[in-house]
Amino acid sequence: MTVPDELAxxxxxxxxxxxxxxxxxxxxxxxxxxxxxxxxxxxxKAEYRLAAGDVVRVPxxxxxxxxxxxxxxxxxxxxxxxxxxxxxxxxxxxxxxxGLAVHGGSGVRLGLIEALRQMYPQSPFIELVHRLDRxxxxxxxxxxxxxxxxxxxxxxxxxxxxxxxxxxxAGKWPRGRRVVEAPLRKNTLKSGERMVSVDxxxxxxxxxxxxxxxxxxxxxxSAEPVTGRTHQIRVHAQFAGCPLAGDxxxxxxxxxxxxxxxxxxxxxxxxxxxxxxxPSGEKVEVSAPLPAELQSVLAALRCRN
Numbered sequence: 001m002t003v004p005d006e007l008a009x010x011x012x013x014x015x016x017x018x019x020x021x022x023x024x025x026x027x028x029x030x031x032x033x034x035x036x037x038x039x040x041x042x043x044x045k046a047e048y049r050l051a052a053g054d055v056v057r058v059p060x061x062x063x064x065x066x067x068x069x070x071x072x073x074x075x076x077x078x079x080x081x082x083x084x085x086x087x088x089x090x091x092x093x094x095x096x097x098x099g100l101a102v103h104g105g106s107g108v109r110l111g112l113i114e115a116l117r118q119m120y121p122q123s124p125f126i127e128l129v130h131r132l133d134r135x136x137x138x139x140x141x142x143x144x145x146x147x148x149x150x151x152x153x154x155x156x157x158x159x160x161x162x163x164x165x166x167x168x169x170a171g172k173w174p175r176g177r178r179v180v181e182a183p184l185r186k187n188t189l190k191s192g193e194r195m196v197s198v199d200x201x202x203x204x205x206x207x208x209x210x211x212x213x214x215x216x217x218x219x220x221x222s223a224e225p226v227t228g229r230t231h232q233i234r235v236h237a238q239f240a241g242c243p244l245a246g247d248x249x250x251x252x253x254x255x256x257x258x259x260x261x262x263x264x265x266x267x268x269x270x271x272x273x274x275x276x277x278x279p280s281g282e283k284v285e286v287s288a289p290l291p292a293e294l295q296s297v298l299a300a301l302r303c304r305n
Contacts, residue, residue: 001056001057001058002054002056003050003051003052003053003054003055004052004124006124006125006145006146007050007125007146008050008051009150010049010050010146011046011048011049011050012032012037012039012045012046013032013047014127015050016028016032016037016058018117018126025104029046031058032045033046036059037056037058038057039054039055039057040055041055070109071118072110072119076115077118077119079097080094080112080115080116080119083096085139085286085287086286089148089278089280089282090143090144090278091129091141091142091148091152091276091284092116092126093139093141094112094116094139094140094142095139096112096132096136096137096140098136098137098266098267099135099266100112100134101134102128102131102134103128108134112140112142113126113128116142120144123144125143125144125145126142126143126144127142127143127149128142128143129141129142129148129156130153130156130228133231133267133269135266135269136267136269137288137291137294138165138270138272138288139271139272139273140271140274148279151277151278152278155277156228160276161274162224162273162276162285163224163225163271163273163274164222164223164271164272164273165223165224165225165233165269165270165272166212166220166221166222166223166270166272166294167220167221167222167233167244167270168218168220168221168244168245168246168259168264168268168294168298169219169220169237169240169242169243169245170218170242170245170258170259171217171218171219171241172217172219172242173209173219173221173242174240174241177240178208178209178210179206179207181205182198182205182235182239183198183200183201183202183203183205184197184202184205184229184231184235185197185198185201185202194230194231195249196229196230196231196232196234203227204227205227205229205232206227207224207225207226207232207236208223208226209221209222209236209237209240210222210223215302216301216304216305223237231249233269234247234249234267234269235250237250238250244267245259245267245268246260246265246267246268247267247269248267262300262301263296263297263300265293266293270288270290270291270294272288272290273286
């Protein structure tokens with residue numbers, strides 16, 4: 001495969017993951033480690049960044065290793081087509097439904113990014129700008145140009161990208177608690193499940209919270225992560241004493257049972273808006289409406305009040 005100009009700068013592992021459809025991620029990283037992938041006849045590591053005109057050689061995948069390529073069904077395609085919030089200047093913003101992983105792997109054969117690549121076969125470049133947890137709904141940015149990906153991710157690293165979430169916390173949020181600064185460490189259990197905990201040896205993490213509405217036994221919050229750690233809002237809310245409603249990882253079953261009785265069937269965390277600039281300097285702000293199933297939970301809480 002010869003690398004086109006628009007993919008210059010992409011890591012070789014991401015290049016292969018996008019093109020070797022259905023091949024397990026572990027298999028792709030194994031052939032990279034063993035030196036079976038060559039670029040311009042030389043071995044490369046997974047972090048190698050491609051240049052325009054590079055010639056990439058991959059070994060043949062033995063029969064039975066690749067398996068059936070997962071294909072996005074008509075229902076998912078229609079859902080995602082209806083979920084496009086913004087599509088211009090090389091930036092795509094999708095209102096991701098809860099329950100859809102952003103990419104395949106760890107038991108997930110088809111994620112958002114794989115489905116989008118099938119929906120936009122004319123686009124040689126489609127990459128996630130950032131991630132959302134599988135159970136989180138709402139606005140997520142996807143780059144359709146390498147230059148846009150590099151620019152917005154640089155803005156992310158410098159803290160100039162805004163991401164605002166709506167979250168329903170169990171209990172009474174402490175008055176005056178507007179910022180949670182607690183270092184986070186990511187752990188992988190023997191089962192393969194990822195869990196995050198507050199740990200003095202973890203990475204510095206900060207989330208800004210604002211109370212929007214108080215209910216009996218719950219608080220509706222706006223949450224803006226300053227850093228972008230895995231499960232950051234969920235763990236910081238738990239650390240503040242008010243874990244998120246419907247969170248199967250960090251909220252007690254008894255607490256979740258109360259919210260299930262109000263009709264909540266998922267994690268109440270929604271990416272409500274994203275704000276960034278484009279390489280041209282143009283400012284973009286895109287909002288995603290709160291899903292109907294979450295609005296109905298708020299209505300039930302208001303009735304209970």
